[in-house]
Amino acid sequence: MAQGKRAIPGTLVFDGDAAQAGYALNAMCYSFNSLANRQAFAADEEGYMERFHLTPEQKDAVRQRNVLGMLAAGGNVYYLAKLAGIFGLNVQDLGALQTGMSLEEFKAALLEHSVTETRVAQDGRLAA
Amino acid sequence: MAQGKRAIPGTLVFDGDAAQAGYALNAMCYSFNSLANRQAFAADEEGYMERFHLTPEQKDAVRQRNVLGMLAAGGNVYYLAKLAGIFGLNVQDLGALQTGMSLEEFKAALLEHSVTETRVAQDGRLAA
Amino acid sequence: MSKICGGIFTSHVPGIGKAIAQNLQNDPYWKPFFDGFDPIHRWLAAEKPDVAVVFYNDHGLNFFLDKMPTFAIGAANEYRHEDEGWGIAFARPFQGHADLSWHIIEHVVASEFDPVMCQAMTVDHAVAVPFELCWPGKDAFPTKLIPIAINTVQHPLPSPKRCHDLGKAVGRAIESWGGNEKVVIFGTGGLSHQLEGERAGHINVDYDKFCLRNLAPDPEALLQHDTLDIVELAGSQGVEILNWIAARGALTGSVRELASNYHVPISNTAAATVLLSHSERVLA
Amino acid sequence: MSKICGGIFTSHVPGIGKAIAQNLQNDPYWKPFFDGFDPIHRWLAAEKPDVAVVFYNDHGLNFFLDKMPTFAIGAANEYRHEDEGWGIAFARPFQGHADLSWHIIEHVVASEFDPVMCQAMTVDHAVAVPFELCWPGKDAFPTKLIPIAINTVQHPLPSPKRCHDLGKAVGRAIESWGGNEKVVIFGTGGLSHQLEGERAGHINVDYDKFCLRNLAPDPEALLQHDTLDIVELAGSQGVEILNWIAARGALTGSVRELASNYHVPISNTAAATVLLSHSERVLA
Ligand SMILES: [Fe+3]
Ligand SMILES: [Fe+3]
Numbered sequence: 001m002a003q004g005k006r007a008i009p010g011t012l013v014f015d016g017d018a019a020q021a022g023y024a025l026n027a028m029c030y031s032f033n034s035l036a037n038r039q040a041f042a043a044d045e046e047g048y049m050e051r052f053h054l055t056p057e058q059k060d061a062v063r064q065r066n067v068l069g070m071l072a073a074g075g076n077v078y079y080l081a082k083l084a085g086i087f088g089l090n091v092q093d094l095g096a097l098q099t100g101m102s103l104e105e106f107k108a109a110l111l112e113h114s115v116t117e118t119r120v121a122q123d124g125r126l127a128a
Numbered sequence: 129m130a131q132g133k134r135a136i137p138g139t140l141v142f143d144g145d146a147a148q149a150g151y152a153l154n155a156m157c158y159s160f161n162s163l164a165n166r167q168a169f170a171a172d173e174e175g176y177m178e179r180f181h182l183t184p185e186q187k188d189a190v191r192q193r194n195v196l197g198m199l200a201a202g203g204n205v206y207y208l209a210k211l212a213g214i215f216g217l218n219v220q221d222l223g224a225l226q227t228g229m230s231l232e233e234f235k236a237a238l239l240e241h242s243v244t245e246t247r248v249a250q251d252g253r254l255a256a
Numbered sequence: 257m258s259k260i261c262g263g264i265f266t267s268h269v270p271g272i273g274k275a276i277a278q279n280l281q282n283d284p285y286w287k288p289f290f291d292g293f294d295p296i297h298r299w300l301a302a303e304k305p306d307v308a309v310v311f312y313n314d315h316g317l318n319f320f321l322d323k324m325p326t327f328a329i330g331a332a333n334e335y336r337h338e339d340e341g342w343g344i345a346f347a348r349p350f351q352g353h354a355d356l357s358w359h360i361i362e363h364v365v366a367s368e369f370d371p372v373m374c375q376a377m378t379v380d381h382a383v384a385v386p387f388e389l390c391w392p393g394k395d396a397f398p399t400k401l402i403p404i405a406i407n408t409v410q411h412p413l414p415s416p417k418r419c420h421d422l423g424k425a426v427g428r429a430i431e432s433w434g435g436n437e438k439v440v441i442f443g444t445g446g447l448s449h450q451l452e453g454e455r456a457g458h459i460n461v462d463y464d465k466f467c468l469r470n471l472a473p474d475p476e477a478l479l480q481h482d483t484l485d486i487v488e489l490a491g492s493q494g495v496e497i498l499n500w501i502a503a504r505g506a507l508t509g510s511v512r513e514l515a516s517n518y519h520v521p522i523s524n525t526a527a528a529t530v531l532l533s534h535s536e537r538v539l540a
Numbered sequence: 541m542s543k544i545c546g547g548i549f550t551s552h553v554p555g556i557g558k559a560i561a562q563n564l565q566n567d568p569y570w571k572p573f574f575d576g577f578d579p580i581h582r583w584l585a586a587e588k589p590d591v592a593v594v595f596y597n598d599h600g601l602n603f604f605l606d607k608m609p610t611f612a613i614g615a616a617n618e619y620r621h622e623d624e625g626w627g628i629a630f631a632r633p634f635q636g637h638a639d640l641s642w643h644i645i646e647h648v649v650a651s652e653f654d655p656v657m658c659q660a661m662t663v664d665h666a667v668a669v670p671f672e673l674c675w676p677g678k679d680a681f682p683t684k685l686i687p688i689a690i691n692t693v694q695h696p697l698p699s700p701k702r703c704h705d706l707g708k709a710v711g712r713a714i715e716s717w718g719g720n721e722k723v724v725i726f727g728t729g730g731l732s733h734q735l736e737g738e739r740a741g742h743i744n745v746d747y748d749k750f751c752l753r754n755l756a757p758d759p760e761a762l763l764q765h766d767t768l769d770i771v772e773l774a775g776s777q778g779v780e781i782l783n784w785i786a787a788r789g790a791l792t793g794s795v796r797e798l799a800s801n802y803h804v805p806i807s808n809t810a811a812a813t814v815l816l817s818h819s820e821r822v823l824a
Contacts, residue, residue: 008488010455015411016615016642019321023659030320032341068454077452077492078316078409082341090271091524095456106457110521113459116288117518123533125302126295126514136772138739143695144331144358147605151375158604160625196738205736205776206600206693210625218555219808223740234741238805241743244572245802251817253586254579254798322661323607326654365696368705370610370654373694377606410657412649421652 014076022074025062028052029079038086065089067097142204150202153190156180157207166214193217195225258356258433261303261440262514263507264296265471265500265530266389268312268382268444271523273344276388292517292529293389299514299531300390300399305440307353307400309360309426311419311502312382312444313408315340318374324410327422328372329364330403331357335377337384346384348394350401356433357402363429369422371404379403382499386444399440408445408496413483419498420479423505430506431536441534443503445496447518448489449525457524458491464518464526467497472513472532475504493525509537542640542717545587545724546798547791548580549755549784549814550673552596552666552728555807557628560672576801576813577673583798583815584674584683589724591637591684593644593710595703595786596666596728597692599624602658608694611706612656613648614687615641619661621668630668632678634685640717641686647713653706655688663687666783670728673813683724692729692780697767703782704763707789714790725818727787729780731802732773733809741808742775748802748810751781756797756816759788777809793821 005013012018019026028049031037041048049059061069065087070080077094084094096106120126133141140146147154156177159165169176177187189197193215198208205222212222224234248254272289275281281290317340319325335350354375361373383403391397404426407413414422423441430439447467450458470477478501486495515531556573559565565574601624603609619634638659645657667687675681688710691697698706707725714723731751734742754761762785770779799815 006484008484010458011450011453011487011492013411013484013487013492014409016638016645019410019615019657019659020617020638020642023321026321029341030316033317033339035339035343038341067452071452076316076321076409081451082316085342091451094451095524098453098456109457110459110524113461113520113526115461115518115520117465117516118292119513119516120295121512121514123299123514125299127298134768136768138742139734139737139771139776141695141768141771141776142693144354144361147373147375147694148331148333148354148358151605154605157625158600161601161623163623163627166625195736199736204600204605204693209735210600213626219735222735223808226737226740237741238743238808241745241804241810243745243802243804245749245800246576247797247800248579249796249798251583251798253583253817255582319607321657321659323603323609323612324657324659325607325609326649326656328607362696365610365698368652368699368702370698370702372610372656373605373608375605375608412646414649414654415652418652418654 012071018074022076024053024055025058025070025073025075026079028054029083032082032086042086067094140199146202150204152181152183153186153198153201153203154207156182157211160210160214170214195222258430258435258437258439260427260430260507260534261305261438262534263441263443263503263532264390265443265503266386267446267522267525267527268385269523269525269527270381273346273381273385273388288519289522289527292519295515296390296529296531303438305399306437307356307402307439308442309402309404309430309439309506310383310386310442310444311404311406311423311499313496313499314405315380315382317380318378321410324407325372325405326407326414327369328374328405329357329361330374330377331361332374332376335379335401335403337380338378340380346388348397350379350387350397353400353402356435356437359433360402360426360429363432364422364425367425369425377403382444386442406498406502408498413495413498415483416479416481416498416501419502420475420505423502424508427506427508441503441506443500445499446490446494447497447526447528448491448494450491451493451524459520459526460489461520461526463489464528468516468518468528468530471500471504471530472511475501507532507534510535542714542719542721542723544711544714544791544818545589545722546818547725547727547787547816548674549727549787550670551730551806551809551811552669553807553809553811554665557665557669557672572803573806573811579799580674580813580815587722589683590721591640591686591723592726593686593688593714593723593790594667594670594726594728595688595690595707595783597780597783598689599664599666601664602662605694608691609656609689610691610698611653612658612689613641613645614658614661615645616658616660619663619685619687621664622662624664630672632681634663634671634681637684637686640719640721643717644686644710644713647716648706648709651709653709661687666728670726690782690786692782697779697782699767700763700765700782700785703786704759704789707786708792711790711792725787725790727784729783730774730778731781731810731812732775732778734775735777735808743804743810744773745804745810747773748812752800752802752812752814755784755788755814756795759785791816791818794819
């Protein structure tokens with residue numbers, strides 16, 4: 001375990017420590033690029049997790065659809081997104097689950113940053 | 129095709145041009161890390177080559193056990209060595225085939241460089 | 257010699273692809289983002305670039321943690337998007353330019369970069385969405401692809417300076433290529449967003465505007481933050497700005513901003529689209 | 541802090557593995573080569589290194605041309621040799637040291653190298669044969685493995701200088717590791733040999749002796765030739781000397797040659813084995 005790591009609020013940096021801890025979970029999620037594998041998981045979650053040697057913590061987090069638990073067990077969000085897809089959750093659903101907000105609250109929080117700024121130069125190639 | 133390439137006598141440098149030309153052949157040979165694939169090739173050479181989309185030149189070279197032909201068609205020796213193994217040829221057999229020598233002549237040519245030079249320092253850790 | 261005509265920088269959120277598939281370009285939620293591509297469509301129609309060199313990051317389609325590259329350069333004559341786990345694969349293939357890829361690889365290895373060379377690879381939404389945005393419709397893409405993947409997934413990530421230097425080396429490689437291709441550079445991803453953790457939904461408009469303000473005139477301003485600074489500022493996926501930094505590095509001549517569009521939010525992301533023109537630096 | 545106790549440099553010809561399997565160590569053909577390991581066995585018994593960092597090249601077991609790394613660093617806690625195409629797999633597994641691997645990765649990425657990070661990988665005869673030579677028998681290897689693969693297969697290869705610099709960065713990383721491990725560095729492959737083409741069987745005793753003479757006192761002498769020079773001088777597989785050059789780079793302190801054995805031919809190869817001791821440089 002590396003020492004003196006920088007802490008970033010509310011953020012788990014996916015570094016070597018996390019990558020080591022999460023390898024089995026991430027390998028399982030990577031397999032979900034294939035439809036056949038997604039179906040196999042849906043048909044037998046426990047057997048599929050066993051096949052990829054998930055740790056007890058990882059299995060529990062998956063069973064409970066506990067995203068923060070998956071992250072704490074070394075899951076990387078780019079791979080977890082494929083698992084979330086099986087559960088019918090998009091990234092906004094994930095955001096709500098992780099922050100303890102309702103989906104509407106989470107969307108409203110994003111809209112608090114709402115801004116649109118557009119610049120277009122005078123240039124012949126851009127003429128409509 | 130890159131221009132102004134350096135010529136090295138009797139040597140094909142496995143660069144991007146060769147790698148592009150040889151991809152199918154090398155992919156087939158890479159598959160031979162698996163025993164099942166080696167057996168499938170041995171059982172049906174033509175079908176196996178077709179499955180990997182070998183070019184006509186590559187197929188001919190394989191059919192004729194023509195090592196220089198495989199190299200000219202982009203084969204890389206590290207992958208071809210796995211194919212040679214199926215044919216029961218080791219690297220010395222390959223050397224003889226490519227240089228037009230008999231195996232004994234090829235071995236004799238290597239022995240022309242024969243030398244053994246040994247140095248061992250005076251050091252307590254090396255005492256017998 | 258080949259010429260670099262400009263740079264296109266854009267977010268690549270998968271949701272954009274879904275909006276395209278559902279024809280939502282004029283939906284009030286999506287319109288402010290898609291409108292940012294109007295000037296780009298006109299510019300592409302006028303410039304007709306032959307090749308797009310695309311700096312992006314793979315999101316777990318072509319690369320896994322058993323072999324995770326820092327930098328990877330495609331060297332194929334065709335690439336495809338494939339199902340990334342949610343059953344969507346864009347139909348149009350991407351034509352490659354393997355000879356130019358190998359020229360770039362030769363050049364960057366000689367410049368002390370250590371890329372992975374990929375003679376066969378799939379590309380994910382980070383390439384496919386920008387191509388769909390730039391060339392909408394069903395026709396074959398008029399522009400060939402050379403994908404260059406940067407690790408923004410598993411730390412340690414390459415530093416912003418290293419990415420910028422890679423971009424510079426790629427730019428010099430393109431300009432030393434003996435063909436007469438016209439090349440456009442892409443940087444995809446960003447701007448600020450964070451998908452995971454208790455800070456999911458993080459957006460930093462100030463940092464994004466800092467990036468957008470400096471991208472054309474002073475890209476080195478973006479190098480003052482290291483990768484973990486950027487994670488803190490822009491979010492753990494906002495660090496995809498590394499792709500923009502690399503792409504900007506490839507524009508080593510005179511650069512002018514032609515268009516810039518910043519719209520928050522799209523999905524969980526501060527979305528942005530920038531078009532820069534590029535010409536050889538004139539020595540005064 | 542960790543200490544580097546020395547370097548072991550050796551050919552890794554697959555035929556050596558076969559000779560070991562068949563117990564041919566005292567066969568007249570093989571004895572002059574195997575005898576070169578007597579001093580190494582004694583030195584290892586005295587030094588008992590905890591970890592071996594092995595610079596080697598993969599011969600088409602773990603890497604293929606779809607994703608061909610320039611540099612790849614193993615970050616697993618176990619590695620295995622597997623069938624490379626001729627049905628032989630060495631039985632003994634290699635214990636890894638993932639924490640130290642990640643420390644090295646962090647350090648070299650910060651030093652502007654662009655490695656592939658490999659959390660799962662197989663290692664081929666270029667790792668397995670040297671381990672079998674150094675620790676013969678059936679017992680579990682007493683020393684952990686960190687494999688670092690260098691591309692010597694598909695040009696462009698990294699330059700000798702780049703490999704040497706990588707080695708230096710790895711050496712500094714090891715010496716900055718907070719553990720108290722004793723580390724030995726391996727460079728495997730070479731010396732002159734060429735398996736393919738009309739020049740198959742090429743051997744260059746003069747160049748090999750130049751390398752052996754300069755390895756300890758003046759490794760930078762080996763950097764005067766670029767990779768294609770080395771291919772011409774040492775043969776297309778003789779370029780595996782890049783692994784030696786990288787390994788020598790990791791020995792940044794005081795170096796002394798303890799043993800050197802050069803024997804031609806073994807299979808198609810000019811075989812060599814060198815043992816160097818290493819200690820921190822004393823500032824006079
Ligand atoms: Fe992304
Ligand atoms: Fe070798």
